[in-house]
Amino acid sequence: MGSRLTIGEFATLTHLSVRTLRRYHADGLLEPAAIDPFTNYRYYAPEQIPNAQVIHQLRRLDVPLQEIKRILATDDAGRREEVIAGHLSQLEAELARTQAAVASLRRLVHPEPAEIEVDLPTLPARTVAAVKSTVHLQDSLAWYDEAMAELDAAFPPGERTGPPGGHYANDLFTAGHGLMTVFRPVRTPRPSGRVEVMELPPVELAVTVHAGSHDDIDVTYGRLGAWVATHALAVDGPIQEVYRVGPRDTPTAADWRTEIGWPVFRLSGKSAARESSS
Incomplete structure (x- = not known):
């Protein structure tokens, strides 16, 4: 594949669709490493694979676009990890509240023991x-x-x-x-x-x-x-x-x-x- 990856190759390696990668580009989340000025084909670098996967997981967790841009913009790895960890803590707390509510409702519907x-x-x-x-x-x-x-x-x-x-x-x-x-x-x-x-x-x-x-x-x-x-x-x-x-x-x-x-x-x-x- 060489040092440049076509959008199709990049999609295969990251398990992201070409459509998703184009949307990330349009949203300003993941710019291609290069765009051919004659064909407009997008090319990506292997080093962009981790960022693409991080973006995808954050979007799955409904992290706002602006927050993702802020996370990716920082050159401080520790700060980036801190921001992501904060979001994970919030999600874990929400998941715990959801699990508790589900458990209570199940027991209210089917009291055990009677x-x-x-x-x-x-x-x-x-x-x-x-x-x-x-x-x-x-x-x-x-x-x-x-x-x-x-x-x-x-x-x-x-x-x-x-x-x-x-x-x-x-x-x-x-x-x-x-x-x-x-x-x-x-x-x-x-x-x-x-x-x-x-x-x-x-x-x-x-x-x-x-x-x-x-x-x-x-x-x-x-x-x-x-x-x-x-x-x-x-x-x-x-x-x-x-x-x-x-x-x-x-x-x-x-x-x-x-x-x-x-x-x-x-x-x-x-x-x-x-x-x-x-």
Whole structure:
């Protein structure tokens, strides 16, 4: 083929159609290396193959033309990589939101299991190691990961006496920002960096277990809330979660088990109940 590639050869090597390459040229995204002044045939250089493929993938991801031009115009490879990585992060976040919405809708249409089990334990006062901060809801997952990493670093497995948990203020859900607290029961709680010693007061809870991925955990929240509205008196207090098995224990989402606790005042003497979704 030599050092110049015809548009047909270039199309074969990049798996892009001739029509697509002509459109990239017209849009100013990918200029041919040379155009014959007599025949107007387009010729491309082998070095243009990676750029053609990058453009194609960015267009498939609906990156605007002007943004692609900006990415290709920079001679700073690090800056180019940074811009592309930013777009990938946005797309991954959108994909995660889509997957979570699909999982929730599927479970709402076909509830599994048809019933949820609810226990009504009374938890005693406890002293734990904790990290807390006011957080925006969209930042909550990243904040949780950072806070748990601090707790794990401060208290290795031999010092832990139970699974980690979290308290989430109602404002986090109703206003989009609120107090988040993550904690670990440990043998000897002590401050370290952002980690502080916290006293958890005694509390009565309505508790159910969400099995599997957190994508549809909002459905379990809703069903537990419906149970509380029917069987108990909800009281002010943060929603509580305990991560019996979570992402920090296994990457297999099907094995995750998250206890969700809703602060209540009991209306009956029952210690457990079942709620039908019908």
